[in-house]
Amino acid sequence: MKIGVLGTGMVGVALATKLVELGHDVVMGAREASNEKAAAWKAKMRGKAATGTFADAAKHGTLLVNATRGSGSIAALDLAGGNNLNGKVLLDVANPLDFSKGMPPTLTVTNTDSLGEQIQRAFPEVKVVKTLNTVNASLMVMPRSLPQEHSVFLAGNDNLAKKAAAALLKEFGWRDAEIVDVGSIQASRGLEAWLLLWVSLMGALGTPHFNLKLVKAG
Numbered sequence: 001m002k003i004g005v006l007g008t009g010m011v012g013v014a015l016a017t018k019l020v021e022l023g024h025d026v027v028m029g030a031r032e033a034s035n036e037k038a039a040a041w042k043a044k045m046r047g048k049a050a051t052g053t054f055a056d057a058a059k060h061g062t063l064l065v066n067a068t069r070g071s072g073s074i075a076a077l078d079l080a081g082g083n084n085l086n087g088k089v090l091l092d093v094a095n096p097l098d099f100s101k102g103m104p105p106t107l108t109v110t111n112t113d114s115l116g117e118q119i120q121r122a123f124p125e126v127k128v129v130k131t132l133n134t135v136n137a138s139l140m141v142m143p144r145s146l147p148q149e150h151s152v153f154l155a156g157n158d159n160l161a162k163k164a165a166a167a168l169l170k171e172f173g174w175r176d177a178e179i180v181d182v183g184s185i186q187a188s189r190g191l192e193a194w195l196l197l198w199v200s201l202m203g204a205l206g207t208p209h210f211n212l213k214l215v216k217a218g
């Protein structure tokens, strides 16, 4: 599949690398086509992937990933351009974290709104699916690196888009029973707020390699 990954940080690199390993045709996008992190990633992919601007990546992909800093996600998607985004599935893995006052971070949007909803409102013709934002970058693409089953979530308004997202998660190694559909894009509020506890847990456990497991009666 042609996939555009918007983002050159550890998440963009982890997801784009796994997607290339799986045989997908990936373009990684950044604000500048000359982005050094993207160039370094492309060199490691040995001709199996391409890089460009956010617009280049969005134009290329039939499915897109938003792996940009939460505070810059709307700007990044504006740069990608509505014409390159409209009608496509966008996996939104970003979190609206503000580290400007140090640790712990705060959420730039919460309670009655979320970054997932802001993106959906800004780009109503894009099929936004919030997913993978609740786990560390390496766990996103190596779920079997934990010793037990654990949970990952989908939130979005379009059921077919959520099916497409789940299919990709399964390619990463997530199991059907681990993928939990929590409803519309409004459920991003809770998925993003989980980061407040996630950050505390990372400090307490001394590792980002952990996740929660949903256990239900019956």
Ligand SMILES: NC(=O)c1ccc[n+]([C@@H]2O[C@H](COP(=O)([O-])OP(=O)(O)OC[C@H]3O[C@@H](n4cnc5c(N)ncnc54)[C@H](OP(=O)(O)O)[C@@H]3O)[C@@H](O)[C@H]2O)c1
Pocket: 006, 007, 008, 009, 010, 011, 012, 029, 030, 031, 032, 035, 067, 068, 069, 070, 071, 072, 073, 075, 076, 093, 094, 095, 096, 097, 132, 133, 134, 135, 136, 137, 138
């Ligand atoms: N790190 C994790 O394990 C983890 C886990 C779950 C979710 N997340 C979320 O995933 C996202 C990516 O995280 P990350 O750690 O890989 O990288 P990051 O440093 O949070 O984001 C890097 C990307 O954001 C873009 N960006 C930053 N400021 C921007 C602005 N003002 N306008 C437009 N684009 C801007 C950068 O563009 P350039 O390439 O042009 O510099 C770059 O592509 C974040 O939202 C993060 O909260 C991270």
